[in-house]
Amino acid sequence: MCGIVGYVGPKEAKDVVVEGLKKLEYRGYDSSGIAYFQDHSIEVIKTKGKIIELEKKLVGQRTCGKLAIGHTRWATHGRPTDVNAHPHRTPRVALVHNGIIENHAELKQELIKKGYEFVSETDTEVLAVLIHSKLDEGLTPMQAVQKSLAAVEGAFALAIIIKGAEDQLFIAKNLNPLIIGLGKDEMLVASDISAIIRHTNRFIILEDNEMGVVSNSGCTITDFSGKKITKEVKETSWNPTLAEKEGYKHFMKKEIFEQPRALADTLSDIVDNERFRINLRDFPLAKEEIQNISRIVIVACGTSYHAGLVGKFFIENLCGLHTEVDLASEFRYRNPIIDKHTVMLLISQSGETIDTIGALMEARARGAKIVSICNVRESTIDRKSDYTIFTDAGPEIGVASTKAFTAQLMCLAAIALFLRQEINGKDHHMTTKYVEELLKIPGAINQILGNDSAIQEIAREFFNYRDFLYLGRGNNFPIALEGALKLKEISYIHAEGYAAGEMKHGPIALIDEEMPVVVIAPRDRYYQKTLSNLEEVKSREGIIISLGTERDEKLMSLSKAYMSVPPIDELFYPLLTVVPLQLLAYYIADFRGTDIDQPRNLAKSVTVE
Numbered sequence: 001m002c003g004i005v006g007y008v009g010p011k012e013a014k015d016v017v018v019e020g021l022k023k024l025e026y027r028g029y030d031s032s033g034i035a036y037f038q039d040h041s042i043e044v045i046k047t048k049g050k051i052i053e054l055e056k057k058l059v060g061q062r063t064c065g066k067l068a069i070g071h072t073r074w075a076t077h078g079r080p081t082d083v084n085a086h087p088h089r090t091p092r093v094a095l096v097h098n099g100i101i102e103n104h105a106e107l108k109q110e111l112i113k114k115g116y117e118f119v120s121e122t123d124t125e126v127l128a129v130l131i132h133s134k135l136d137e138g139l140t141p142m143q144a145v146q147k148s149l150a151a152v153e154g155a156f157a158l159a160i161i162i163k164g165a166e167d168q169l170f171i172a173k174n175l176n177p178l179i180i181g182l183g184k185d186e187m188l189v190a191s192d193i194s195a196i197i198r199h200t201n202r203f204i205i206l207e208d209n210e211m212g213v214v215s216n217s218g219c220t221i222t223d224f225s226g227k228k229i230t231k232e233v234k235e236t237s238w239n240p241t242l243a244e245k246e247g248y249k250h251f252m253k254k255e256i257f258e259q260p261r262a263l264a265d266t267l268s269d270i271v272d273n274e275r276f277r278i279n280l281r282d283f284p285l286a287k288e289e290i291q292n293i294s295r296i297v298i299v300a301c302g303t304s305y306h307a308g309l310v311g312k313f314f315i316e317n318l319c320g321l322h323t324e325v326d327l328a329s330e331f332r333y334r335n336p337i338i339d340k341h342t343v344m345l346l347i348s349q350s351g352e353t354i355d356t357i358g359a360l361m362e363a364r365a366r367g368a369k370i371v372s373i374c375n376v377r378e379s380t381i382d383r384k385s386d387y388t389i390f391t392d393a394g395p396e397i398g399v400a401s402t403k404a405f406t407a408q409l410m411c412l413a414a415i416a417l418f419l420r421q422e423i424n425g426k427d428h429h430m431t432t433k434y435v436e437e438l439l440k441i442p443g444a445i446n447q448i449l450g451n452d453s454a455i456q457e458i459a460r461e462f463f464n465y466r467d468f469l470y471l472g473r474g475n476n477f478p479i480a481l482e483g484a485l486k487l488k489e490i491s492y493i494h495a496e497g498y499a500a501g502e503m504k505h506g507p508i509a510l511i512d513e514e515m516p517v518v519v520i521a522p523r524d525r526y527y528q529k530t531l532s533n534l535e536e537v538k539s540r541e542g543i544i545i546s547l548g549t550e551r552d553e554k555l556m557s558l559s560k561a562y563m564s565v566p567p568i569d570e571l572f573y574p575l576l577t578v579v580p581l582q583l584l585a586y587y588i589a590d591f592r593g594t595d596i597d598q599p600r601n602l603a604k605s606v607t608v609e
């Protein structure tokens with residue numbers, strides 16, 4: 001949460017920083033700001049609201065020269081106001097921060113006693129004042145930053161400018177991500193790659209408890225005590241156009257339509273096309289170790305958690321391994337039972353979700369092997385795992401996750417098939433059959449997307465309703481949860497996902513003629529039972545929007561509106577059924593005129609607890 005950008009180089013620094021902030025706006029967008037030097041004084045321009053408000057404030061400002069830092073905020077401590085927006089400053093220091101300074105209250109009291117004053121309600125301001133106080137004691141800028149870092153507790157990614165060191169950016173990291181982009185005669189600092197790929201594909205990743213000084217001629221990285229650290233330069237293959245809307249009204253729509261490509265790319269990395277086998281090169285467990293796995297524990301948050309719930313079906317059905325699924329925010333504080341025969345499977349689009357990282361550390365301390373499914377190479381979760389399977393979805397910018405979700409499902413199916421191959425090598429023909437089914441999925445999604453105008457019409461009919469219920473059974477129950485989450489996060493309509501069989505245990509009391517109920521009922525082993533649940537809704541005047549397999553006349557006759565998916569092996573229906581629900585949520589939100597790519601109160605990477 002919160003995005004940081006810094007620039008040193010020959011271009012107009014504030015333009016580069018603002019352009020970078022726009023790429024990071026998905027990380028938080030309740031206020032933003034920028035700081036730079038003007039006539040040897042620090043100039044800070046910041047405002048409540050989105051970056052477009054900052055741009056308005058910057059119109060008519062003089063050029064700022066070669067160095068600037070900027071921030072887009074998702075508020076933790078202190079309301080989203082002009083004053084609480086970053087950068088925070090003193091006459092000698094300005095800084096931007098992602099994270100939480102946990103001991104800010106104590107530090108603030110000490111500084112107030114020494115006569116320093118504060119203007120904001122944030123935890124961050126204390127660090128700017130602390131560095132200033134160290135400069136007042138006569139320390140050099142570098143020493144002042146080092147001494148201050150030694151005094152703070154908590155999570156931070158920081159970019160700092162200091163009067164008297166006007167061609168240098170000071171940076172530091174603990175728990176929150178920060179990278180340095182190495183351009184030609186220019187250097188960038190950012191929370192993630194999307195802010196720098198227009199300028200360079202070469203970057204360095206800062207690790208916890210590392211700091212650096214960046215100038216246009218290079219950077220020096222040290223630990224907090226000043227000991228030099230040699231860093232590896234990495235390269236990204238992401239191309240800048242993947243982070244553009246390319247004619248779509250919203251990133252979310254573009255990303256929904258990218259799913260066939262994303263899934264085909266994800267598959268091409270892991271399927272051996274000649275032998276129809278799953279090939280997870282360098283998987284960290286030998287065959288015997290795989291045969292000794294006692295349990296798989298899947299841990300994730302939000303949409304990735306829903307992918308995990310589907311993954312449980314894949315793993316239990318395809319390889320008979322006991323699988324549990326947990327929310328990362330619960331797992332890490334629950335004294336979980338983990339041993340060296342447990343495989344921990346983490347799922348995260350961003351690879352930076354703090355709760356998922358916390359769960360990873362907990363499981364690692366208890367001896368589990370850590371395998372991750374992740375969309376961002378070199379993210380924290382990728383680097384801390386024993387093995388990562390990458391979703392090849394490309395950058396996902398819309399806050400509502402879509403293409404990353406289906407790509408996660410594809411990886412989960414692949415892991416399940418891989419474990420099956422290793423545990424029970426003999427039934428080669430069954431693996432081949434499943435792999436063939438997976439290879440059909442990109443085409444089947446294309447077919448669903450070809451029908452989006454029909455789903456848009458359904459959205460037009462229903463966008464004014466206040467509450468929605470989503471029902472599904474078996475492997476489509478998680479899709480009911482995901483459909484409801486998509487609708488609530490981008491349209492602000494109250495929506496609940498339920499296991500269809502649970503209806504009669506409570507939620508059926510909600511049904512009346514004002515309640516649209518989305519029923520997921522593909523032709524699978526649950527079909528007849530789901531139809532009975534649908535009849536229960538219908539006989540209580542509920543409005544049914546159903547989602548079935550191709551032209552299902554029976555389902556159509558019971559429903560006010562009908563959506564469909566092509567037939568596929570029943571285990572893999574979730575990879576298809578989620579797509580019409582993504583489109584339904586998207587079009588409902590579009591008719592309501594909400595801010596689809598940046599819904600209120602949300603951020604793409606949740607890097608605070």
Ligand code: M6R
Nearest residue numbers: 302303304348349350353400401
């Ligand atoms: O990056 P992650 O997959 O770890 O993120 C987890 C959740 O924050 C994320 O899926 C969130 O629920 C999305 N906004 C859902 O659309």
